[in-house]
Amino acid sequence: MLHPTAINMNELFMRKPRLFTPGPTPIPEHVMLRMAHPIIHHRHAEFTELVGRINRRLQYLFCTQQPVLTLTSSGTGAAEAAIATLFRRGEKGININNGKFAERWGKMMRVYDMNVLDVHIPWGEAIGAEQLECIVRQHHDAACVWLVHSETSTGTYTDIRQMAQVIRTVAPNALICIDGITSIGAHECRMDDWDIDVVITGSQKGLMIPPGLAFIALSERAWAKAADVQPRSLYFNLHKAREAWHDNSTPWTPAVSLFIGLDAALDMIIQEGREALWQRHALLSRGLRAGLQAINIRLFGTSPSHAVTVAYLPEQGKKDFIPLLKKTFGITVIGGQDTLQGVVFRTSHLGYYDEADMLAVLASIEQVLHCIGFSFEAGRGVYTAQRLFMGVE
Numbered sequence: 371m372l373h374p375t376a377i378n379m380n381e382l383f384m385r386k387p388r389l390f391t392p393g394p395t396p397i398p399e400h401v402m403l404r405m406a407h408p409i410i411h412h413r414h415a416e417f418t419e420l421v422g423r424i425n426r427r428l429q430y431l432f433c434t435q436q437p438v439l440t441l442t443s444s445g446t447g448a449a450e451a452a453i454a455t456l457f458r459r460g461e462k463g464i465n466i467n468n469g470k471f472a473e474r475w476g477k478m479m480r481v482y483d484m485n486v487l488d489v490h491i492p493w494g495e496a497i498g499a500e501q502l503e504c505i506v507r508q509h510h511d512a513a514c515v516w517l518v519h520s521e522t523s524t525g526t527y528t529d530i531r532q533m534a535q536v537i538r539t540v541a542p543n544a545l546i547c548i549d550g551i552t553s554i555g556a557h558e559c560r561m562d563d564w565d566i567d568v569v570i571t572g573s574q575k576g577l578m579i580p581p582g583l584a585f586i587a588l589s590e591r592a593w594a595k596a597a598d599v600q601p602r603s604l605y606f607n608l609h610k611a612r613e614a615w616h617d618n619s620t621p622w623t624p625a626v627s628l629f630i631g632l633d634a635a636l637d638m639i640i641q642e643g644r645e646a647l648w649q650r651h652a653l654l655s656r657g658l659r660a661g662l663q664a665i666n667i668r669l670f671g672t673s674p675s676h677a678v679t680v681a682y683l684p685e686q687g688k689k690d691f692i693p694l695l696k697k698t699f700g701i702t703v704i705g706g707q708d709t710l711q712g713v714v715f716r717t718s719h720l721g722y723y724d725e726a727d728m729l730a731v732l733a734s735i736e737q738v739l740h741c742i743g744f745s746f747e748a749g750r751g752v753y754t755a756q757r758l759f760m761g762v763e
């Protein structure tokens with residue numbers, strides 16, 4: 371039975387929309403205002419200057435000296451570009467498959483007629499160094515190993531620094547390909563220092579701009595490999611993107627307004643600094659997790675990502691919980707995918723979020739739990755997170 375106030379509140383009050391999804395993520399006002407700038411021509415000097423600024427700052431964010439190429443597509447396009455540019459038909463690809471997004475990279479390699487070894491890891495878990503070593507040893511002829519740094523479907527973090535060491539030692543020529551779509555901006559990811567060959571991300575996640583851009587950087591090793599491969603796509607031919615990159619340009623018409631937004635978002639990222647950015651995400655995720663546990667909400671998985679928190683839906687209000695958050699507080703969290711549908715809910719803290727947002731979402735969750743008659747101590751979630759943020763745990 372629903373508590374009657376849930377319905378009344380919906381009918382009586384204005385509700386401020388609050389997006390807590392791990393992509394698209396909320397856009398800062400500063401960025402939205404800049405995107406209202408009149409369109410500029412992409413071959414004009416003003417745009418070339420803007421691309422130059424973006425390019426330099428993306429290298430900082432990716433921790434790389436290599437070009438970070440900006441493609442006009444969603445994040446998936448960057449993976450497709452990598453595969454179309456780097457690998458031949460029949461080459462072996464190892465795919466560490468621990469969730470919905472990881473699964474996609476196996477499918478993508480199959481579309482390009484690669485010989486795919488899907489390594490299934492239970493959802494919510496990250497592969498361990500020993501298991502990975504064993505697999506790569508058996509398949510040291512693999513052309514690549516794909517890993518998802520932060521698996522958004524399950525909220526799972528994989529220790530890429532450690533996994534990259536394992537792969538490099540056992541199969542020195544295999545390209546280490548990382549889906550950093552929800553880790554770039556949330557987790558430390560040092561492409562050059564960790565000797566990673568491919569890193570991809572998307573605009574609507576940690577970069578705090580709307581959907582529509584993808585980013586990819588390739589190591590020297592990867593570029594050398596690409597030199598011997600006939601590109602299997604025109605639009606997603608990364609050689610063309612790299613040539614244009616050197617001229618602060620793009621091979622095709624880019625999503626100009628998103629580039630303008632990106633320039634503004636990177637102002638904020640640079641001002642905060644990448645280490646502070648990673649620390650903030652770690653803090654917010656710790657706070658939210660502690661708060662949820664304090665109100666008897668069970669967390670999903672064993673290796674939490676700093677981008678998104680995945681927790682089990684309350685048993686008695688499984689159907690009502692997510693819609694009630696939306697109705698009563700304008701809060702959008704998202705349910706699970708595939709086998710996790712109707713089982714978990716996912717709350718984002720990726721990008722434009724602070725401690726107050728975490729307290730607000732926890733307070734709202736508490737009120738909704740109260741409405742559905744869930745048993746917990748009111749105020750405990752907020753109290754716990756707030757004390758953690760204040761440093762008085």
Ligand SMILES: *Cc1c(COP(=O)(O)O)cnc(C)c1O
Pocket residue numbers: 393444445446447471518520521522549550551552572
């Ligand atoms: C969102 C996401 C993707 C897919 O990106 P699109 O922009 O939807 O193409 C891939 N991997 C992860 C981990 C994601 O979170």
